[in-house]
Amino acid sequence: MVKNVITSKVAGESCIHVKHDSGLDIYICEMPGFSTVEAILGTKYGSVNTMFRTAGDEDFTTVPEGIAHFLEHKLFENEDCGVFELYAKTGASANAMTSFDRTCYLFGCSKNYTENLRILLDFVQKPYFTQETVDKEQGIIGQEIQMTSDSPEWRVFFNMLRCMYRSHPVRIDIAGTQESIAKIDAPLLYKCYDTFYNLNNMALSIAGNVRADEVLAICDELLRPCEDNGLETVFPDEPDGIIQPEIREKQHIGKTIFNLGYKCRPYSGEERLRMSMAASLASAILTDASTDMFVSLLESELINSGFGAEVFFGDGWSALIFSGESDSPEKVRDALFAEIERISREGVDEAIFRRIKRSTYGLLIRELNNVDAVANIMLNGHLDGVGPYDAIDIVSALTAEDINNFIKNELRNDNTVLSVIEKEGGSQ
Amino acid sequence: MRINRTELGENIGFTSVADEKFKTCSVYVRFMTPLDPENAAANSLAVSSLSASSSALPSVAALNERLSSLYGSALGSFSRKRGDIQILGLSASWICSRYALEGEDVESEMLSLFRDCLFSPDVTDGAFSAASFRITKNDLLDHIDAEMNNKRGYALDRASEIAYAGEPAEFSCCGTRASAEAVTPESAYSAYLRLLSTAQIEIYYVAPEESKAVPEMFRREFSAIERRSQKCTFRAVSPAKSEPVTVTEEMDVNQCKTVLAFKSDSDDIYAMRVMSAILGETPVSKLFVNVRERLSLCYYCACRYSPAKNTLFVDSGVEKANIEAAETEILRQLDEIRNGNVTEDELESAFLVLDNSLAAVGDTPSSYSSWYFERFCDGIKIDPKQQSERYREVTKERIIAAARSFRLDSRYYMTVTEGCK
Numbered sequence: 001m002v003k004n005v006i007t008s009k010v011a012g013e014s015c016i017h018v019k020h021d022s023g024l025d026i027y028i029c030e031m032p033g034f035s036t037v038e039a040i041l042g043t044k045y046g047s048v049n050t051m052f053r054t055a056g057d058e059d060f061t062t063v064p065e066g067i068a069h070f071l072e073h074k075l076f077e078n079e080d081c082g083v084f085e086l087y088a089k090t091g092a093s094a095n096a097m098t099s100f101d102r103t104c105y106l107f108g109c110s111k112n113y114t115e116n117l118r119i120l121l122d123f124v125q126k127p128y129f130t131q132e133t134v135d136k137e138q139g140i141i142g143q144e145i146q147m148t149s150d151s152p153e154w155r156v157f158f159n160m161l162r163c164m165y166r167s168h169p170v171r172i173d174i175a176g177t178q179e180s181i182a183k184i185d186a187p188l189l190y191k192c193y194d195t196f197y198n199l200n201n202m203a204l205s206i207a208g209n210v211r212a213d214e215v216l217a218i219c220d221e222l223l224r225p226c227e228d229n230g231l232e233t234v235f236p237d238e239p240d241g242i243i244q245p246e247i248r249e250k251q252h253i254g255k256t257i258f259n260l261g262y263k264c265r266p267y268s269g270e271e272r273l274r275m276s277m278a279a280s281l282a283s284a285i286l287t288d289a290s291t292d293m294f295v296s297l298l299e300s301e302l303i304n305s306g307f308g309a310e311v312f313f314g315d316g317w318s319a320l321i322f323s324g325e326s327d328s329p330e331k332v333r334d335a336l337f338a339e340i341e342r343i344s345r346e347g348v349d350e351a352i353f354r355r356i357k358r359s360t361y362g363l364l365i366r367e368l369n370n371v372d373a374v375a376n377i378m379l380n381g382h383l384d385g386v387g388p389y390d391a392i393d394i395v396s397a398l399t400a401e402d403i404n405n406f407i408k409n410e411l412r413n414d415n416t417v418l419s420v421i422e423k424e425g426g427s428q
Numbered sequence: 429m430r431i432n433r434t435e436l437g438e439n440i441g442f443t444s445v446a447d448e449k450f451k452t453c454s455v456y457v458r459f460m461t462p463l464d465p466e467n468a469a470a471n472s473l474a475v476s477s478l479s480a481s482s483s484a485l486p487s488v489a490a491l492n493e494r495l496s497s498l499y500g501s502a503l504g505s506f507s508r509k510r511g512d513i514q515i516l517g518l519s520a521s522w523i524c525s526r527y528a529l530e531g532e533d534v535e536s537e538m539l540s541l542f543r544d545c546l547f548s549p550d551v552t553d554g555a556f557s558a559a560s561f562r563i564t565k566n567d568l569l570d571h572i573d574a575e576m577n578n579k580r581g582y583a584l585d586r587a588s589e590i591a592y593a594g595e596p597a598e599f600s601c602c603g604t605r606a607s608a609e610a611v612t613p614e615s616a617y618s619a620y621l622r623l624l625s626t627a628q629i630e631i632y633y634v635a636p637e638e639s640k641a642v643p644e645m646f647r648r649e650f651s652a653i654e655r656r657s658q659k660c661t662f663r664a665v666s667p668a669k670s671e672p673v674t675v676t677e678e679m680d681v682n683q684c685k686t687v688l689a690f691k692s693d694s695d696d697i698y699a700m701r702v703m704s705a706i707l708g709e710t711p712v713s714k715l716f717v718n719v720r721e722r723l724s725l726c727y728y729c730a731c732r733y734s735p736a737k738n739t740l741f742v743d744s745g746v747e748k749a750n751i752e753a754a755e756t757e758i759l760r761q762l763d764e765i766r767n768g769n770v771t772e773d774e775l776e777s778a779f780l781v782l783d784n785s786l787a788a789v790g791d792t793p794s795s796y797s798s799w800y801f802e803r804f805c806d807g808i809k810i811d812p813k814q815q816s817e818r819y820r821e822v823t824k825e826r827i828i829a830a831a832r833s834f835r836l837d838s839r840y841y842m843t844v845t846e847g848c849k
Binding site for chain 2 (some may be wrong): 080
């Protein structure tokens with residue numbers, strides 16, 4: 001077992017990282033004065049991982065869309081009872097989530113954290129799937145797919161991704177489709193479990209009112225050592241460029257919404273973090289409520305104060321997505337095109353850059369005030385291949401030139417998709 | 429942690445929470461006034477105008493520039509309802525000065541900015557600045573229009589309108605689109621002056637250390653305002669209708685929504701809350717275990733209890749073909765509790781969930797502010813530990829009595845338009 005203390009010089013915070021003998025990476029942040037504990041056990045396995053092999057496999061296996069999410073649902077069921085029943089005996093609030101490139105099992109509690117940690121480590125290492133329970137889950141997930149298809153925010157986002165990515169599986173819905181989940185069976189679930197739930201592919205993050213020695217003693221007791229299985233995931237070649245620049249759909253909603261996505265080049269490891277922080281600062285500058293473009297759009301009622309941007313970077317994909325409510329999203333797109341061209345030509349205003357950088361630093365410091373946020377920062381950092389406090393250090397080191405380069409090199413007008421969900425009977 | 433409440437003036441309370449673990453300071457000012465459809469939109473726009481600009485920073489751009497230069501300090505407004513009362517608020521938070529990179533006094537700067545927003549707003553000739561007001565009003569109109577985008581939230585709002593028909597709680601805390609459109613910079617400022625004078629006001633300040641400067645600032649500023657306020661009535665039990673009312677609306681959706689509203693005349697709010705947890709607030713509650721997991725009748729099925737109106741809402745997302753079966757099972761699960769079919773495990777699980785959520789109060793600045801404010805509205809002086817003990821004192825008999833006291837008041841169905849799906 002290798003134990004390190006990781007410290008942020010800028011924020012003065014620290015946490016413990018342990019490379020456990022079982023293969024699991026463990027992050028612990030003791031937060032004096034806090035009552036709650038947040039624990040997350042995550043695996044680098046999400047909806048995009050549809051093609052893979054391990055060292056023992058000759059060929060790659062291709063699995064149905066939505067299987068990572070399906071597996072997350074099924075892991076919540078033990079041979080004897082549901083996992084929620086176990087947490088009911090401690091009072092913890094438990095949940096799980098699957099995203100594009102990770103699956104996480106978490107609990108939050110104010111009491112009995114050691115017992116909750118035992119439940120978490122135990123059930124995630126103990127899969128139990130039968131065809132009968134798989135068949136039943138297909139009905140429940142089918143209803144979840146129905147529900148999310150009524151969400152305009154979900155539709156506008158996935159419509160955009162489908163027009164942006166030709167081959168990369170980031171274009172598919174995390175839960176899959178009714179047709180794809182119908183192909184899932186128990187042996188396939190075991191295959192995915194054995195591949196991706198190897199402890200060498202996972203991390204545990206726990207923060208709040210905890211003691212590191214207690215956490216590590218439970219890990220020593222419950223973690224079963226895993227051989228690194230030489231996991232290899234592959235993605236189809238994704239060509240540069242987009243499929244179509246605009247997509248519109250009508251729904252029974254009250255206000256038209258839009259996503260305007262810029263497809264960027266994908267990055268990995270520390271370079272991804274550096275580029276994502278540069279993207280974050282660039283988007284903060286472009287959506288800053290004090291700039292001429294923002295004020296002009298607000299005053300002409302083309303946007304409202306909810307206009308914002310999201311940095312969407314992962315394994316094999318990168319995009320910067322602007323979103324908001326507007327009756328004329330194409331005019332918002334025109335304004336952004338013009339502003340990005342202007343900044344590419346003239347560079348970002350130094351004073352605005354310094355202000356936004358300071359603001360971003362303040363937001364990162366505020367996150368350290370929160371137990372949930374700290375647990376997520378440690379886990380996400382590890383799954384992204386960086387340290388928990390690297391974001392603060394990277395932001396501190398970014399220059400205006402870095403932002404200029406990001407805007408000039410990554411935000412190409414011919415690489416954007418405008419996705420709109422229009423109000424039925426609207427004026428467009 | 430040290431908590432201290434003082435009266436700064438007529439119906440103006442100031443609560444200071446000092447907790448050294450925090451890296452930020454936060455302030456929340458809440459104005460409370462009877463919910464009145466005539467004034468709801470104007471009140472809402474009045475308070476949101478305060479967070480758009482001030483006399484010192486007289487534009488949306490200037491105010492936002494200042495906030496971001498102060499390390500991304502946050503300033504926001506909100507409007508919500510609690511029973512028949514409209515609660516309007518202005519809040520701010522900022523990092524403590526010790527984290528400032530160049531030694532800036534962030535705390536003094538933000539306190540000054542917040543004071544200007546509240547007591548020296550961006551007003552000329554008795555009206556909010558037209559430019560800032562237009563942006564604020566557009567935000568509100570878009571917010572009202574967008575309510576339908578979230579189908580689950582919209583269904584709960586419609587169920588609330590139907591359940592509370594004829595009572596102030598029937599109305600939205602944002603007003604209707606028409607009433608919001610009618611508000612002018614003049615009428616919004618008049619509404620603000622009315623709130624300053626007549627609303628009940630509660631202020632919360634949460635920081636690593638107590639401050640003398642903060643309450644003194646509020647005391648000084650409020651002393652210049654002539655107050656003629658009345659205490660609000662925070663609990664207004666809603667009577668059940670003689671016969672349940674049913675409203676069905678068709679929409680082009682994939683998943684139907686149903687909301688059942690039940691009302692009670694019991695005063696045993698602790699038993700009601702425990703009963704609600706057993707019925708449908710957790711993944712081991714009767715509704716989740718039976719309606720979703722055992723019978724697979726819907727994707728979600730949950731309940732929430734509103735003590736202010738003594739009403740219980742049960743909502744579910746369900747396929748059209750399963751609406752009737754899901755409702756039958758929901759009613760059957762409520763009957764199970766009425767008939768005393770509550771296991772020791774179910775009871776203990778409900779206590780543990782409530783214990784855990786109460787023990788978490790204080791881990792964020794907003795949890796201190798919102799929890800103690802809710803107890804203020806309840807008119808009960810207790811701490812989270814004491815509230816946990818009150819729940820623990822609830823017996824199975826009290827839970828049965830609570831369940832038996834609920835009568836079905838109304839049903840709201842959002843169903844799939846025929847021929848669309």
